[in-house]
Amino acid sequence: MKLIAGLGNPGKEYEKTRHNSGFLAMDYLCRNLGTDITTEKWDALIAKTVIHGESVILMKPLTYMNESGKAVAQAVHFYHIDPSDILILHDDMDLPAGSVRIRKNGSSGGQKGMKSIISALGTEQIARIRIGVGHSEPGVHEEVPDWVLSPVPKAEQEIYQAALKDAAEAAEAWVSEPFDQVMSKYNIRLKQ
Numbered sequence: 001m002k003l004i005a006g007l008g009n010p011g012k013e014y015e016k017t018r019h020n021s022g023f024l025a026m027d028y029l030c031r032n033l034g035t036d037i038t039t040e041k042w043d044a045l046i047a048k049t050v051i052h053g054e055s056v057i058l059m060k061p062l063t064y065m066n067e068s069g070k071a072v073a074q075a076v077h078f079y080h081i082d083p084s085d086i087l088i089l090h091d092d093m094d095l096p097a098g099s100v101r102i103r104k105n106g107s108s109g110g111q112k113g114m115k116s117i118i119s120a121l122g123t124e125q126i127a128r129i130r131i132g133v134g135h136s137e138p139g140v141h142e143e144v145p146d147w148v149l150s151p152v153p154k155a156e157q158e159i160y161q162a163a164l165k166d167a168a169e170a171a172e173a174w175v176s177e178p179f180d181q182v183m184s185k186y187n188i189r190l191k192q
Helices: 018-033 065-079 111-120 141-148 153-174 179-187
Strands: 002-006 039-041 046-050 056-061 086-092 102-103 125-134
Touching: 002 018, 002 065, 002 153, 018 039, 018 046, 018 056, 018 125, 018 153, 039 102, 046 065, 046 153, 056 065, 056 153, 065 111, 086 102, 086 111, 086 153, 102 153, 102 179, 125 153
Parallel strands: 002 056, 002 086, 086 125
Antiparallel strands: 039 046, 046 056, 102 125
16 A cells, blocks of 8 residues: 655645645646545545555545644554655755656655655655645745745746646656656756
8 A cells, every 4th residue: 555645734725835836736736636635634635546556545645744744644653654654745945846856765855745755664764756836935934925925927837837737747656667767857946
């Protein structure tokens, strides 16, 4: 059993914001798989599916970003999922809009949802797909909440939507392909 979780915030007001990049990439993944995430369980919306012969739980935590670990941990403990079988999709301000970076493990890099998951599971050995949303202004931390909770501007929509699609394809590939192969195929770094 594997778990793929896309991070975001529930509610209409957050639907198309930068912070919901994980949710939006998960929507692409569900369309690719012909499934919907509609079952409410473990403080999340989930779907059970099969990808390349492997049972997979798809998840959108409903706990708000800062407490994503609560929902993820419930599913992980229920199914006894090993950290190596978890993949998280989330926004990343340190990457330009349109970028996709795949990591096998590491710190949260300041991303609050990832920090919550690492804390809840007690390990940094969790794969993640980081979706670039750009930064408000380097070093101006008081603008960060407004920035991540605002929509991606029209001028960046085309590259942003392409990144969401690539993140979804990478998540699907992650289920059955070697990690290094997924990284070399889907890592996209655009310049600021």
